[in-house]
Amino acid sequence: MSTAQRLHAIALTAAAEPSPNLDPVNWAATRVQAHAMLDDMLDYIQHIRARPVWQPIPSSARAQFREPLPDAPQDLADIHDEFMRFILPYAAGNVHPGFMGWVHGGGTVEGMLAEMLAAGLNANLGGRDHMPIEVERQVLHWVRELFGFPGSASGLFVTGTSMANLLSVLVARHARLGHAVRRKGVGVGLRGYAAVTAHRCIGQAFDLSGLGTNALGLVPVDGNFRIDIAALERAIRRDRDAGMTPFMVVGTAGTVDTGAIDDLAALATLAKREGLWFHVDGAFGALAMLSDRIAPRLKGIEDADSIAFDFHKWGQVPYDAGFLLVRDGNAHKDTFANPAAYLRREARGLAGGEHWPCDFGPDLSRGFRALKTWFTIKAHGRARLAQMIERSCDLAQALEARILTEPKLELLSRTELNIVCFRYRATDEINAAIVGDLQESGIAAPSTTIIGGKLAIRAALVNHRTEMRDLDAMLRAVLEFGQKREQKLRAMPCQGP
Amino acid sequence: MSTAQRLHAIALTAAAEPSPNLDPVNWAATRVQAHAMLDDMLDYIQHIRARPVWQPIPSSARAQFREPLPDAPQDLADIHDEFMRFILPYAAGNVHPGFMGWVHGGGTVEGMLAEMLAAGLNANLGGRDHMPIEVERQVLHWVRELFGFPGSASGLFVTGTSMANLLSVLVARHARLGHAVRRKGVGVGLRGYAAVTAHRCIGQAFDLSGLGTNALGLVPVDGNFRIDIAALERAIRRDRDAGMTPFMVVGTAGTVDTGAIDDLAALATLAKREGLWFHVDGAFGALAMLSDRIAPRLKGIEDADSIAFDFHKWGQVPYDAGFLLVRDGNAHKDTFANPAAYLRREARGLAGGEHWPCDFGPDLSRGFRALKTWFTIKAHGRARLAQMIERSCDLAQALEARILTEPKLELLSRTELNIVCFRYRATDEINAAIVGDLQESGIAAPSTTIIGGKLAIRAALVNHRTEMRDLDAMLRAVLEFGQKREQKLRAMPCQGP
Numbered sequence: 001m002s003t004a005q006r007l008h009a010i011a012l013t014a015a016a017e018p019s020p021n022l023d024p025v026n027w028a029a030t031r032v033q034a035h036a037m038l039d040d041m042l043d044y045i046q047h048i049r050a051r052p053v054w055q056p057i058p059s060s061a062r063a064q065f066r067e068p069l070p071d072a073p074q075d076l077a078d079i080h081d082e083f084m085r086f087i088l089p090y091a092a093g094n095v096h097p098g099f100m101g102w103v104h105g106g107g108t109v110e111g112m113l114a115e116m117l118a119a120g121l122n123a124n125l126g127g128r129d130h131m132p133i134e135v136e137r138q139v140l141h142w143v144r145e146l147f148g149f150p151g152s153a154s155g156l157f158v159t160g161t162s163m164a165n166l167l168s169v170l171v172a173r174h175a176r177l178g179h180a181v182r183r184k185g186v187g188v189g190l191r192g193y194a195a196v197t198a199h200r201c202i203g204q205a206f207d208l209s210g211l212g213t214n215a216l217g218l219v220p221v222d223g224n225f226r227i228d229i230a231a232l233e234r235a236i237r238r239d240r241d242a243g244m245t246p247f248m249v250v251g252t253a254g255t256v257d258t259g260a261i262d263d264l265a266a267l268a269t270l271a272k273r274e275g276l277w278f279h280v281d282g283a284f285g286a287l288a289m290l291s292d293r294i295a296p297r298l299k300g301i302e303d304a305d306s307i308a309f310d311f312h313k314w315g316q317v318p319y320d321a322g323f324l325l326v327r328d329g330n331a332h333k334d335t336f337a338n339p340a341a342y343l344r345r346e347a348r349g350l351a352g353g354e355h356w357p358c359d360f361g362p363d364l365s366r367g368f369r370a371l372k373t374w375f376t377i378k379a380h381g382r383a384r385l386a387q388m389i390e391r392s393c394d395l396a397q398a399l400e401a402r403i404l405t406e407p408k409l410e411l412l413s414r415t416e417l418n419i420v421c422f423r424y425r426a427t428d429e430i431n432a433a434i435v436g437d438l439q440e441s442g443i444a445a446p447s448t449t450i451i452g453g454k455l456a457i458r459a460a461l462v463n464h465r466t467e468m469r470d471l472d473a474m475l476r477a478v479l480e481f482g483q484k485r486e487q488k489l490r491a492m493p494c495q496g497p
Numbered sequence: 498m499s500t501a502q503r504l505h506a507i508a509l510t511a512a513a514e515p516s517p518n519l520d521p522v523n524w525a526a527t528r529v530q531a532h533a534m535l536d537d538m539l540d541y542i543q544h545i546r547a548r549p550v551w552q553p554i555p556s557s558a559r560a561q562f563r564e565p566l567p568d569a570p571q572d573l574a575d576i577h578d579e580f581m582r583f584i585l586p587y588a589a590g591n592v593h594p595g596f597m598g599w600v601h602g603g604g605t606v607e608g609m610l611a612e613m614l615a616a617g618l619n620a621n622l623g624g625r626d627h628m629p630i631e632v633e634r635q636v637l638h639w640v641r642e643l644f645g646f647p648g649s650a651s652g653l654f655v656t657g658t659s660m661a662n663l664l665s666v667l668v669a670r671h672a673r674l675g676h677a678v679r680r681k682g683v684g685v686g687l688r689g690y691a692a693v694t695a696h697r698c699i700g701q702a703f704d705l706s707g708l709g710t711n712a713l714g715l716v717p718v719d720g721n722f723r724i725d726i727a728a729l730e731r732a733i734r735r736d737r738d739a740g741m742t743p744f745m746v747v748g749t750a751g752t753v754d755t756g757a758i759d760d761l762a763a764l765a766t767l768a769k770r771e772g773l774w775f776h777v778d779g780a781f782g783a784l785a786m787l788s789d790r791i792a793p794r795l796k797g798i799e800d801a802d803s804i805a806f807d808f809h810k811w812g813q814v815p816y817d818a819g820f821l822l823v824r825d826g827n828a829h830k831d832t833f834a835n836p837a838a839y840l841r842r843e844a845r846g847l848a849g850g851e852h853w854p855c856d857f858g859p860d861l862s863r864g865f866r867a868l869k870t871w872f873t874i875k876a877h878g879r880a881r882l883a884q885m886i887e888r889s890c891d892l893a894q895a896l897e898a899r900i901l902t903e904p905k906l907e908l909l910s911r912t913e914l915n916i917v918c919f920r921y922r923a924t925d926e927i928n929a930a931i932v933g934d935l936q937e938s939g940i941a942a943p944s945t946t947i948i949g950g951k952l953a954i955r956a957a958l959v960n961h962r963t964e965m966r967d968l969d970a971m972l973r974a975v976l977e978f979g980q981k982r983e984q985k986l987r988a989m990p991c992q993g994p
Contacts, residue, residue: 022605027543030606031536037610038535039528041617046524048962052939057628065631069639076607083614090628091618093942097962100971101936101944103753103781103810103916106960107619108519109527110573111815113534114872115616117580118865120538121588122604125863127840127853131554131587134562136854136867142566142874143822146786148799154826156857157866159656160819161780162698164805167821167832167858169689169702169745171803172774174832175825176687176744182832186707187684190673192666200837201659201861205666208859210683210707247673248666256600256839277669283658284600289643302645306668308661312862313600318608320864322657324664325640328672329651335664335671335679340697341947342753342955343624346929349936351944356624357633360653361664362705364698365809366622367817367864368615369654370633375611377639419600432843439598439846442549445590447598447848450838458839463603465545465594474597 021464022316022380022388033076040084045095045109054093054350061086073381087371092350101350102342119318119372125157160365170208185212191239192248193217195227195262197255199281224414225260227251229270236274248277253298254285257449257458259396259417261285264300272303280304284313284462285417291386294393294417311373314389314418316380316464321369324361333359392418392461399459399471408479412451421449421456424482428455430489437481444474518961519813519877519885530573537581542592542606551590551847558583570878584868589847598847599839616815616869622654657862667705682709688736689745690714692724692759694752696778721911722757724748726767733771745774750795751782754946754955756893756914758782761797769800777801781810781959782914788883791890791914808870811886811915813877813961818866821858830856889915889958896956896968905976909948918946918953921979925952927986934978941971 024030065086094104123132140155158164174181190211194202196218203213217239219232236246249271251262264280271278280286280301286309288294289301301307305328311321326332337359346352358364377385400415403422412421423431432448435457439445446459457478459471521527562583591601620629637652655661671678687708691699693715700710714736716729733743746768748759761777768775777783777798783806785791786798798804802825808818823829834856843849855861874882897912900919909918920928929945932954936942943956954975956968 022603023542024606027539031539034535034539034606034610035532037614038531041614042524042528042531044617045520053942054627054936055939056937057626057631061628062631065628066635066638069642076610079607080610087628087632088614088618091620092625092627092629094621094960095617095619095962096942097960097964097967098939098941098971099960100956100958100963100967101625101942103957103959104621105619105807105809105811105813105816106519106962107616107815108813108873108876108961109521109531110576110872110876111813111869112613112616112619113531113573114869115815116609116613117534117538117585118868119604119609119612120541120592121585121865122592122602122609123588123865123868124591124601125865125867126855126861127850128589128598128847129554129849130551130589130847131558131562131584132589132865132867133850133854134554134559135584135865135871138563139820139867139870139874140822141563143820145566147783147801147804147822149822149824152826153822153824154829154852154857155820155822156829156854157863157870158819158821158858158860159817160809161696161778161805161807162701162819164819164821165696165698165747165776165778166702166705168774168776168803168805168823169699169706169708171823171829171832172689172745172776173687173706173708175774175828176742177685179831185683186687187682188674190670190683192669199658199662200835200840201662201859202666204659204833204835204859205663208663208706209666209670211666211670245673248669250662277665277672279662279665279669281658281662286644304644306665307644308658308665310602310658310862312602312657314602316602316605316608318604318612318864319602320656320860320862322655322659322661322862323636323640323652324655324661325637325644325646325650325652326665326668327646327650329649331672332651332653332668334676335668336701338697338701342944343697344945344947346933346945349933350625350627350942351932351936352626353624353630355651357630357653358623360651361655362698362701363655363817364623365807365817365819366654367815368618368620368622368629368632370622370629370636371615371620372608372611373636373654374632375607376605377636379605379607435848436843436846439551439848440553442552442595444595445550445593445598445847447839448841448843450841459597460600461597462600463591463594463596464605465592465603466597467594470594470597474595 030076037080041112044088048096051096053096053098055090057090061090069382070378071382073384074378076379079375079378122318124319159363162362162364166362182207183212183214185215186210189244190215191217191244191246192250193219193232193235194250195219195221195252197221197225197257197260198250198252199256199283202250202281225255225258227262229263229266246274246276248279250279250281253280253282253301254417257451258413258421259419261297261416264298268300268303278305280307282307282309284310287314288389290382291389293390313462315376317373317376321373336360388464395461395466395468395471396420398468402475408482412454412456418461420459421451423454423456424478426482426486430482430485431455431457433485434478434481438477441477443477444470446474527573534577538609541585545593548593550593550595552587554587566879567875568879570881571875573876576872576875619815621816656860659859659861663859679704680709680711682712683707686741687712688714688741688743689747690716690729690732691747692716692718692749694718694722694754694757695747695749696753696780699747699778722752722755724759726760726763743771743773745776747776747778750777750779750798751914754948755910755918756916758794758913761795765797765800774802777804779804779806781807784811785886787879788886790887810959812873814870814873818870833857833859885961892958892963892965892968893917895965899972905979909951909953915958917956918948920951920953921975923979923983927979927982928952928954930982931975931978935974938974940974941967
């Protein structure tokens with residue numbers, strides 16, 4: 001038995017085990033607790049006048065609140081109790097009629113309830129065909145109507161007006177300079193690097209920051225879809241010789257197509273030697289650090305200058321909850337901080353506190369993403385979140401094993417983490433049709449991508465509720481829909497001259 | 498009686514009237530409805546396996562869902578019923594164990610409940626001293642611990658990794674090029690314009706987009722804090738003569754310090770003549786378009802090329818819910834759209850639909866901001882939201898009238914909309930102390946800014962719950978704290994040589 005076969009056998013056994021997920025073990029008890037939380041929040045809003053608008057946070061409360069990353073799950077009632085004692089009484093106070101600071105809305109009960117529904121649906125409004133997108137379009141219709149804009153006008157929810165203003169400058173810049181600005185940027189000779197497999201948002205970041213996508217050197221990958229370090233070194237040397245200024249290298253922990261992890265330790269060493277900023281795009285993969293089993297494969301991430309990742313993927317926090325971590329906090333603050341009279345800091349009162357989040361990014365209006373993350377981490381604890389991440393990987397290995405034993409299926413890349421790319425042995429058209437059939441059947445919803453020029457069925461296992469039976473159902477349906485599609489094709493009369 | 502006096506008298510009368518706000522009229526009934534909504538959502542998650550992963554949206558559902566901007570309030574139960582019939586069954590399906598598309602998290606009950614609490618607190622995590630900021634810091638501590646980063650490392654929640662990657666490129670760019678890059682940008686000769694009173698985020702947008710803050714010409718204002726159109730024309734001429742390329746002018750509908758509204762019609766005419774992109778920063782002010790009484794003062798906004806504004810300010814939607822509207826949808830899409838294999842569009846299935854929101858901005862992961870906005874607009878209707886906005890303005894006029902009759906207080910700018918800037922007739926130090934005292938007393942929480950070189954107490958009336966009695970309480974406290982501070986100062990022995 002080869003190592004691969006042995007790993008698959010282990011994964012199959014692990015994946016077949018009874019699998020608790022992150023849903024409540026006792027739904028009835030959780031329901032009671034949930035209703036109590038809702039009542040507390042309604043009480044807060046209904047009786048807001050009885051509270052002070054704001055009150056200073058006692059240093060004891062701040063101190064008591066701190067705790068190391070919890071390993072074990074904590075009871076939801078206990079976490080909520082902490083919220084009621086330490087967080088709710090020390091909010092900014094903008095729900096209160098006496099709040100007149102800055103320009104803050106007061107919120108409504110309907111808005112609060114809708115936010116709960118949105119989080120329950122866990123909708124990601126990035127794209128795809130689902131009704132939440134239609135809700136955004138409905139609001140766009142209303143906004144067009146309000147401002148007398150034509151039906152061809154576009155619109156977009158963003159965090160706040162700071163972001164909307166930034167986007168408008170980008171649109172105006174593009175409208176004036178034409179499409180070339182996205183490639184060429186607005187000047188300067190900086191140069192960054194990432195693998196050809198890096199997510200498109202890296203290139204877009206170069207575009208939006210004015211550097212242009214041409215300033216991002218895309219480096220070939222090795223047979224395992226990892227950045228080719230020797231090729232990267234050659235590219236840097238070539239660019240320096242050409243008078244350019246290399247400044248940044250981006251490693252990926254979990255590529256979007258295959259889940260490959262670049263050799264982060266080698267990148268860290270190279271970046272240090274070359275004096276480059278070392279950034280890790282760990283969108284979903286970085287949280288594998290929670291698992292002692294998988295963390296060693298991310299070796300080198302601890303030497304990054306910055307790491308980007310999402311709590312709303314493997315962390316299972318409702319959308320959206322991205323995170324940026326920067327080693328040098330001063331460099332981070334220097335990039336964004338900007339004094340303004342109406343953002344004066346005071347030694348005391350509500351305008352106290354030295355480091356405000358708005359000093360570290362473009363947003364002045366920012367939702368409370370931290371709370372859902374805090375609740376999720378405490379309710380499940382590091383160990384259980386790690387277990388879920390490991391199970392995703394075990395399931396992926398098991399799925400790979402199934403695919404390898406099924407002659408009608410072809411594996412398109414080695415499964416590194418939780419993403420399995422394969423295809424039914426037929427044309428791209430048939431594979432695209434199979435995925436359409438699958439989605440419309442309601443049995444399973446994989447997506448597609450292109451691997452080695454071939455259309456791949458791509459199963460990304462992220463959901464903590466996914467079990468082996470879901471993968472089996474998906475594979476059975478792929479084989480069935482594939483066969484039907486092939487039969488249909490054979491039954492069609494020959495076309496052509 | 499002067500016109501100003503007459504207006505004040507009218508405002509005082511209006512402001513003193515019994516004032517319904519956007520809170521439930523019948524709390525008991527709303528509470529019952531809220532609990533039903535919570536139960537429906539818990540049912541959805543608990544029994545998710547019984548549903549199809551995804552299903553196509555019938556075109557009848559799409560059509561039935563559309564409606565013009567509702568004028569009258571709709572019943573919360575009816576809106577929720579629409580949600581249950583049209584939205585929930587046609588979600589993307591990533592809560593379901595059979596969802597394996599792209600890389601989507603599954604969400605948890607705890608995360609959903611926490612999002613409800615966050616929306617109830619309506620916390621804005623941009624800054625200020627409140628416990629929600631400590632929650633974000635707690636998560637930062639955990640993240641540092643997870644990745645082995647030092648205590649000096651900074652971190653920030655963002656929408657998703659696309660945004661985090663963009664910010665990291667900006668930090669790396671700044672780390673390499675130094676502080677000058679924020680002023681000088683990375684090249685090119687584009688030139689934009691805004692009033693000196695424009696929000697700092699306009700300059701930051703020029704910085705982050707690579708143009709540099711120097712590329713933003715700051716134009717003087719007239720006596721009413723509105724952009725000086727003649728001065729703007731001179732600046733454009735001067736810049737063209739110097740070989741620069743004017744490309745954009747930003748008008749403000751409601752400046753942050755005083756609520757001034759630039760002459761948007763004049764700006765629209767000028768922008769058209771000069772071939773400039775005309776953007777309106779209407780962070781809070783743009784939604785005054787909901788009011789037939791105030792809308793005429795925003796004349797010209799309908800001719801803007803783009804408008805940025807927030808639903809979470811005067812729209813009372815929980816944080817965050819910003820919005821960008823662009824007249825030319827193609828120009829908008831051309832700025833951001835970027836094909837990638839893993840974002841393939843298909844003619845059918847879950848990957849259907851031509852225009853995905855990710856084609857119009859930097860985010861691929863985007864929360865469902867539209868739902869809380871949709872609920873808020875439907876539950877209250879345009880007329881009632883307009884009434885709340887008008888009342889904010891009436892209250893501001895009434896507050897101004899009170900200030901003008903009180904000899905110890907000085908009005909620092911004419912009240913245009915909902916922002917009143919004044920001071921206690923004493924030093925800046927005493928005024929800062931008064932605001933600190935006020936906030937710590939829990940009576941009221943205004944903020945501060947600088948008007949004409951003087952520290953101003955700034956009352957921004959945005960909250961739909963604020964009434965005349967809240968303003969009276971605030972003024973009484975200002976006078977009382979001011980007197981105490983002065984007495985304390987007089988009681989102190991003389992310092993000096």
